Amino acid sequence: MEEITSRSNGRVKAVAELLSSASARRREGLFVLEGARLCADAGETGVPIRQLFLTQQAIGRYPKETAFLQEKAASVFLITEEISRRLGDTQSPQGIFCVCGVLDKRPDDDTIEKNGSYIALENIQDPSNLGAIARTAEALGITGLIVSGGCDIYSPKAQRAAMGSLLRLPVLRTGAMEDALHICRAQGMQAFASTPCADAVPVSKAGLGARTVCVVGNEGAGVTRGTMALCDALVTIPMLGRAESLNASAAAAILMWEMMCGR
């Protein structure tokens, strides 16, 4: 196990960049997970662990997880507490960091299960929303996520909020949501887009269920026109109150619940 003691070490700088920069993650095809639980989730679900960074304290405190991770990782580095605090996103980091290879596939005839129920996320900005939606999707038994370009599922915040769901759920990434919808519809699935507009079909009457993909749009702008045009119907969650609209993750929870009830 190689030891790193300098905060300006090149590998440490590279990890810091992957943690802070979405474009670095895209460029390298890598992302970073932090903490015993999330890193172990990656190891268990077959996410390729390229590099593992551990503090001596972490090895003492999490013997089982760190031994398992050392088996899984291509290379392992011992870091100081100071480096761990520099990299850590939390106030008291656990001293365990994994650099992982991006796993997502493209949506195509092989990756889309035609009897499945998919939630599709178009340009969701807030990583906490992305993570929360993935966690709810896994809990409710959604088949997989389809995400379009703007959704940064590899941000540390998204991964933390997902509590491992983004590693376990199939995630299909597409540059343009339209491409994914063409494939889903060619497979015989019904496509829905959610909107706050009151004249759309109420979600409980839309027939959501299996063989369905439901698109949730950007927090501000909603689902794009091009995507809406490819959907069989626009669905809405009828609102009685004064709040302008539901938060994206609350709306997605209700949509996925209806998809689950309709199966």
Add this chain to the structure above:
Amino acid sequence: MEEITSRSNGRVKAVAELLSSASARRREGLFVLEGARLCADAGETGVPIRQLFLTQQAIGRYPKETAFLQEKAASVFLITEEISRRLGDTQSPQGIFCVCGVLDKRPDDDTIEKNGSYIALENIQDPSNLGAIARTAEALGITGLIVSGGCDIYSPKAQRAAMGSLLRLPVLRTGAMEDALHICRAQGMQAFASTPCADAVPVSKAGLGARTVCVVGNEGAGVTRGTMALCDALVTIPMLGRAESLNASAAAAILMWEMMCGR
């Protein structure tokens, strides 16, 4: 308008303490809102604004909101950009802070609408969850929130996530959830507690609707035994996936949606 230029001014220190300390908020019966929109929401909903702190820039940038707030506030102070940055929770604060009086009432025969649908929150820890639940509750037309001791609805994070819903919705606060449930049941309402236990009644078959109160418990520990014992039934959101449980705000969204559908 009195001018404050020193960061160590007593009033500034008091605001900083109210922002950072839940016990200071409880002791003083005061809380702080930040930003043009949220402060204006307070003014519109009749929340008593004891003190208003403004920067010169804020007066220029938000003339309508700051004029309205100056009418509503008992006293107004001009602060520097530096003080605004010290107090602000965001990277570029808008320079508008209100010190408001706590408004919540106790649940009793007068404050509980017996035909209402209430969501009751017992010791929810995460202020973002509290705020998100309030926002969803208002959107779905829930009558009001009942919160027990451990729910810090006046934390700046909760107020920001709620986007004004915690100011507009009736919030009834009780030291012990049991007391509130006794009152609800005496009014002829049905009480439910949500649980991840698979042997509870599935939420879609529980008959949630009007004349209902539904308790959501702490993120880790769930609803307390004493509260469960006072409920007519335990309800659960059936889960198919591997996630240990739904996030409290996703679970609450699905419960409130079922309450709304059942009316």
